[in-house]
Amino acid sequence: MTALEALRVDGVAKSYGSLAVLRSVSLAVAPGEVVGVVGPNGAGKTTLLDLLTGTGRCDAGRVLLSGRDVSRLPPPARARLGLGRTFQVPRPLGDLTVFENALVAAVRGAGLRGRHAYGAAFAALSYAGMAGLANTRAGGLRLLDRKRLELARALAQRPRVLLLDEIAGGLTDPESEALIATIRAVNEIGTTIVWVEHVMRVLTAVATRLICLADGRVIADDAPAAVLASEDVRAAFLGGGVL
Amino acid sequence: MTLLEVAGLNVFYGDFQALFDVSLSVPRAGSALALVGANGAGKTTLLRTIAGANRAASGSVTFSGTDITTAPPYRRITAGIALVPEGRKLFGSLTVEENILVGSSAVSRPGEWPLERIYEVFPMIAARRKQRASVLSGGEQQAVAIARALAAAPSLLLLDEISLGLAPRVVGELYQTLAGLRAAGTTLVIVEQDLARAMAACDDLVCLLEGRVALAGPVSSVTREQVVAAYFGQVRAGPDDVG
Numbered sequence: 492m493t494a495l496e497a498l499r500v501d502g503v504a505k506s507y508g509s510l511a512v513l514r515s516v517s518l519a520v521a522p523g524e525v526v527g528v529v530g531p532n533g534a535g536k537t538t539l540l541d542l543l544t545g546t547g548r549c550d551a552g553r554v555l556l557s558g559r560d561v562s563r564l565p566p567p568a569r570a571r572l573g574l575g576r577t578f579q580v581p582r583p584l585g586d587l588t589v590f591e592n593a594l595v596a597a598v599r600g601a602g603l604r605g606r607h608a609y610g611a612a613f614a615a616l617s618y619a620g621m622a623g624l625a626n627t628r629a630g631g632l633r634l635l636d637r638k639r640l641e642l643a644r645a646l647a648q649r650p651r652v653l654l655l656d657e658i659a660g661g662l663t664d665p666e667s668e669a670l671i672a673t674i675r676a677v678n679e680i681g682t683t684i685v686w687v688e689h690v691m692r693v694l695t696a697v698a699t700r701l702i703c704l705a706d707g708r709v710i711a712d713d714a715p716a717a718v719l720a721s722e723d724v725r726a727a728f729l730g731g732g733v734l
Numbered sequence: 735m736t737l738l739e740v741a742g743l744n745v746f747y748g749d750f751q752a753l754f755d756v757s758l759s760v761p762r763a764g765s766a767l768a769l770v771g772a773n774g775a776g777k778t779t780l781l782r783t784i785a786g787a788n789r790a791a792s793g794s795v796t797f798s799g800t801d802i803t804t805a806p807p808y809r810r811i812t813a814g815i816a817l818v819p820e821g822r823k824l825f826g827s828l829t830v831e832e833n834i835l836v837g838s839s840a841v842s843r844p845g846e847w848p849l850e851r852i853y854e855v856f857p858m859i860a861a862r863r864k865q866r867a868s869v870l871s872g873g874e875q876q877a878v879a880i881a882r883a884l885a886a887a888p889s890l891l892l893l894d895e896i897s898l899g900l901a902p903r904v905v906g907e908l909y910q911t912l913a914g915l916r917a918a919g920t921t922l923v924i925v926e927q928d929l930a931r932a933m934a935a936c937d938d939l940v941c942l943l944e945g946r947v948a949l950a951g952p953v954s955s956v957t958r959e960q961v962v963a964a965y966f967g968q969v970r971a972g973p974d975d976v977g
Binding site: 689 | 749
């Protein structure tokens with residue numbers, strides 16, 4: 492591993508019973524990069540995020556965060572080392588306000604206290620465009636705002652590496668543009684981003700590299716245009732014959 | 735008379751909009767339409783809305799000249815629409831034959847598809863008619879799911895991802911059966927991940943992208959590059975009727 496890597500995955504494998512979901516996946520992400528992870532249904536994308544955050548345990552291989560092997564650490568320990576994550580289906584604490592949701596993330600995720608926790612929570616809401624809704628009950632938010640709060644909760648943990656899981660689905664064009672601007676802003680403050688996404692138009696507006704998973708393996712790792720032009724990638728998405 | 739006409743369909747799950755102003759038509763009996771698109775594009779939602787399992791917020795579904803937009807699912811079945819759902823959704827504790835009879839019980843008139851005819855079309859399940867559906871192989875279960883739909887004597891058969899998880903040989907057999915159904919006058923709308931297979935089996939193609947029609951036209955007129963661009967969303971325009 493080199494000191495330049497924010498995240499490294501070495502030969503990671505994961506099976507559920509007889510079903511091999513990931514088979515020796517390796518990848519590396521440099522600090523400040525925005526890397527998109529794409530792949531057809533069942534490719535292993537969300538499983539990969541689970542192994543990165545510690546929600547799932549690797550059967551083989553290692554996960555390194557800024558050079559440190561975190562493979563055996565539980566999710567809270569990885570969060571405190573700078574790994575943040577959003578989930579595909581946002582599940583805010585509905586009875587708490589938007590601000591309280593972000594505060595819980597700052598305290599429980601990053602281990603912050605007092606004014607540091609308040610500061611992190613408010614900064615996260617500002618980046619996610621949610622400061623104006625700070626006192627709104629989270630349970631009443633519309634979809635876009637629930638997604639923004641999900642992002643704010645991840646940011647309140649002050650992650651150095653942020654993992655995003657399909658946050659662009661179901662948005663209108665202006666909402667997509669707003670999301671693109673938000674992710675760019677988060678990246679500009681130095682956050683490394685690994686983004687699982689199927690809305691290519693939004694993903695490729697920000698990502699400088701795409702990694703394509705298929706059948707539990709990395710089949711392409713290159714600039715977005717090169718990955719989307721790859722015959723292997725097209726066959727993985729569109730079927731073996733591809734016209 | 736146009737057999738199926740979908741016009742300006744908008745469908746929501748809560749405040750998540752899954753379909754945006756979707757229109758398509760299946761002009762004549764015995765034709766086949768391929769419905770393709772990436773994960774989350776809205777294919778299953780569209781099929782379920784045509785079948786009445788999802789409610790349209792606006793827009794219309796017209797079948798054989800009758801507006802069925804607000805008709806409940808059982809009325810649509812008696813009108814001649816049957817859905818083969820993704821994941822088969824068989825009654826595992828019932829026998830093969832009981833599953834098929836559930837389909838025929840949905841219609842009051844004597845069906846054009848008595849059990850003998852169904853077993854002729856699907857010899858792979860004839861020998862297993864007294865066995866519980868849960869003990870069948872994936873291919874056999876898929877055959878039962880199609881047989882259950884046929885038992886309702888549909889003129890329009892909606893098929894959602896029938897090849898998912900099946901061996902290529904079994905998929906080939908199922909598609910041969912579908913070709914026979916078409917020849918006998920049944921109209922098909924097929925959601926299929928394998929683009930080459932879908933295009934070989936159908937006359938027309940509609941590609942959905944983020945809940946919108948990104949490409950529509952006769953299979954013979956669409957180019958590989960058009961389909962790839964529509965699928966990945968590298969360009970997004972309104973409906974691009976190439977026909």
